[in-house]
Amino acid sequence: MDVGARLRMVRDRFGLSQRELAKRAGVTNGTISLIEQNRVSPSISSLKKVLEGLPMTLSEFFTFDAEPQQQRAFYAASELPNLGNEQIQLLLVGTAHERRDIAILRERYEPGADTGPDMLLHEGQEGGVVIAGEIEVTVNNETRVLGPGDSYYFDSKLPHRFRNIGDSICEIVSASSPPTF
């Protein structure tokens, strides 16, 4: 897909006219018209200015590809599938069969629950925020106790483990990419 068509597509999706975008970007409407018709091949500096009016980075612009297919977007609390067990509830945002870039989980650890004797270790990166309660997190021989509002983020190839050492339920919202189950 050429630069002109690409720009026209993203501008349309943002719902801006050539003049509106030009004003935001600090260029003239003629420039945008010529670019969109591929009558010119814009300089990086001017294309960058144009994209800042959307806003969108050069990287995003050039990696912008086909149209996404519409999937379900909304999920009620009651319909999230549980990927965990009685000790650790893992509610996945979405349905189990859909393929996604990120696995977002609402996690509930019963008092004393832990992720097992062996350290976890897999591809990707993961992070999360503690909503309620307390949890002991170990990453690569470093251990911390996190409370509400505290958070973590690490490369999943580092050995890691979670343990609820408190006497109340601990609740976390986490995300990992790519999803691994």
Add this chain to the structure above:
Amino acid sequence: MDVGARLRMVRDRFGLSQRELAKRAGVTNGTISLIEQNRVSPSISSLKKVLEGLPMTLSEFFTFDAEPQQQRAFYAASELPNLGNEQIQLLLVGTAHERRDIAILRERYEPGADTGPDMLLHEGQEGGVVIAGEIEVTVNNETRVLGPGDSYYFDSKLPHRFRNIGDSICEIVSASSPPTF
């Protein structure tokens, strides 16, 4: 990182001289010299030609980043940077300068707060879980009101918007990949 430094870095990595690359790409060595010194801002067409001599696509060129560094794993609630404003607090898990695969945010919408008149639109996928309060979410002309425990997940290329239409603060934990700010 600017275009000139970027080009010099990738050219060095490919082990080519300015003249070698110029010959492969079908431009003159002067062009490459001027671009690398940021004395000019090349046109898309000429930058594309230059990159074809490596070879490398525009998309790859602009997503090319420096090698990642070792990062922290734990973050106290008080030290998360706020990427939002007074109306919408966006606390990023991690520090603002670190590069991550996922952006995990703890979001707080004041009553009446919204993400602006224009729909948001960018690369990647995103999702989240409502912790407290209520929020109206619009994705590609579909609008829903979500409460505690409800969640969403969609492709970020679909135009989307968030609005707190309730009269209490709404709190969400969200994740998006790749991060876009």
Add this chain to the structure above:
DNA sequence: TCCTAATGTTAAGAATATTAAACCACAAGT
């Protein structure tokens, strides 16, 4: 209908990028 405002397009001149051909510096032979 006539006017106005908004849209995208275009022509000509100003500004900028690109080329061709030089320059300078350094290292390796002879």
Add this chain to the structure above:
DNA sequence: ACTTGTGGTTTAATATTCTTAACATTAGGA
């Protein structure tokens, strides 16, 4: 020392992009 070759840089001429200011079309409202 003197070439010779390779590296990056610069300059003047040329080619292209960008702006200014117009044009053409459409949609709505008085």
